[in-house]
Amino acid sequence: MGLRPRPVPDPGFRRPAEFAVAGCGTAFGWLAGHYIGDYYDRELDRIAKPQRPIPSGRLAAGTALACGIGLAVAAVVLLAWANWRTVVLVGLALGGIVAYSRFCKARGLSGNLVRGVITALAFLIGAMVAAPLPGWSAIAFSVVFLLHDAASNLVGTLRDVDGDRAAGYRSVPVRSGVRHAARLAAVLYGAAIATAALGLLLPHRPGFPVLLGAAACVGLFAVLPLPFLAPTLSQARALRAHEFLVAERLVLASAVLARTVPPLVVGSLLVLALVFSLWTQAAMRSAHEIPTDKEVQPT
Template sequence: MTAVAGRRHTTLIAHVQTWRPYTLWYVGLLGLAGAGLGGGDRDWWRLLAAWATPTIGWIGGHYLGDYFDRRLDAISKAHRPIPSGRLRPQAALGCGVACFVGVGALAIAGGIGTGLVAVLAAAGIIAYSRGLKARGLSGNLARGALGTLAMLYGALVVAPVGWWPLVAFAVAFWAHDTASNLVGTIRDVAGDRAGGYRTVPVRHGDRVAAGIALLFYLAAVAAAAVGGLVRPADSTLTGGQGGYLLLLGLTAAVGFAAFATLLPRRDHLPVRTALRAHELLVLERIGFAGAAIGLGFGLLPAVVLVVPALTVSWWTQARMRAGYELGPPEGTPAAAGPSPAAPPAGPATSDPS
């Protein structure tokens, strides 16, 4: 491999790492869940937009998040693409802006409602990355709201026939993603404290953070169960409410298993324990969204979508996640790249997944 080809390969790997392929599929499933629960027009292009627009926005959010995170990552995660020099900050910023432009074009084409939701989501991503993440629970709630906005975007794309059935699911996804994000902060305590962040585990300890996250998760499961029970049943769909509640129960079992690894511990959790719990939640939330898809579209479409998403997420997470979060194992050389300039001093944020 020539030097030029080697640099291109290194840059490509840096971009793929920035995308976090193990988190990439969830938000598109949320858009499809909203489209199914909304019960409006289900033309193929509407469903494609319900999936693609949140997914593109998710990728753009990672680019911009890493751009804004570069100072903190230089302290605690210097192996990541930008601080390691494998991805230029300007390239990350440009890719993030390009993704947001694409989201804007698709959202405007969908109408005023989708355009407004896209603006709110973009504002939420920027506000989270620029400061809310460092301020504790408000940052977790802001991050959790992005999942709800993705679901609402999917509903608006198909022109929903009713809004009341969506309210419970909006609460469910908000609480669920707040819980997941809060668990994610537990693995970043050392870096967040060094960067001057006042996250929940930094201020109150890991055990308190895990307990609050569990309360949000319980609220998410309860709201999702209520949503499934109050939504009018469609006798033409396979599975129906019974299938939905079964999938929800199986998914919740995985979620509670993740929390079971956190709560029995003392106040300070090992980083790898917190990371493993979040890895379980990354897989669990695909099933959480898949259950809602099953309620709106039927059990078979849900299985067809969820199984590949779970497989790809599990495989990429097993291969990439620990190295991305914790760095390469001892004795393993870091990926080559130009030496980055020292980042300017100042606050930054950490991984929003």
């Protein structure tokens, strides 16, 4: 009797596991960024947003830092398992998170652009789950998310201008005024959509232009009024514009995915992501950014 050859494992059985692990790894990395950001922002938040977990005493600064480091390590391990080449980009992204929170956030446009670079790296890390290295199209679309997150982060500074000024942070609206910052955010957002539209020149499924058009409509609805509202732009109105952009970015990401992925898969993922994002924003985000009446202490 001859020896039977050992069956070769079907890579298709490993692929769902790779995607699940990589998804968790990316999520852990993003959560690590929030914990680390809150740790470095604790003095700013003590002045501008005392209702947040660290300045309010609900979360110890050391605990936030430990959670951030632990989640960052978990992200590195999981993403390295999916594709060891991602470790370089994960390291750059984590370094960018520290640089943004520790140095660049208080220095105007450089902070907004560094935040955009972090999101672009996250996009490339996701692309490297499907391929050993990102192709040229993935690199081009990473520029879309760099510009988009720089724009949405700049909109966030419109919401935080009073607190940033009080804490000595030199954000774009603090340096150059709210109207200038709002115009710059609109230009960056327009550049993001224009760059994404170049993808229409590449082979694509019908879902790509449909979702790209939907994302553009929502995003332009959020950012275009801001320069006109600038003289009297309220914190709540700026927060609402930022919330629109957070949800719209999910549609934009789905548009990129829809270039090559069947519509049913893309639609299912988009619905789940939007439901989760909108629910969490409604449940937590407003109170996290703007204190309620009960949290406002008399002076």
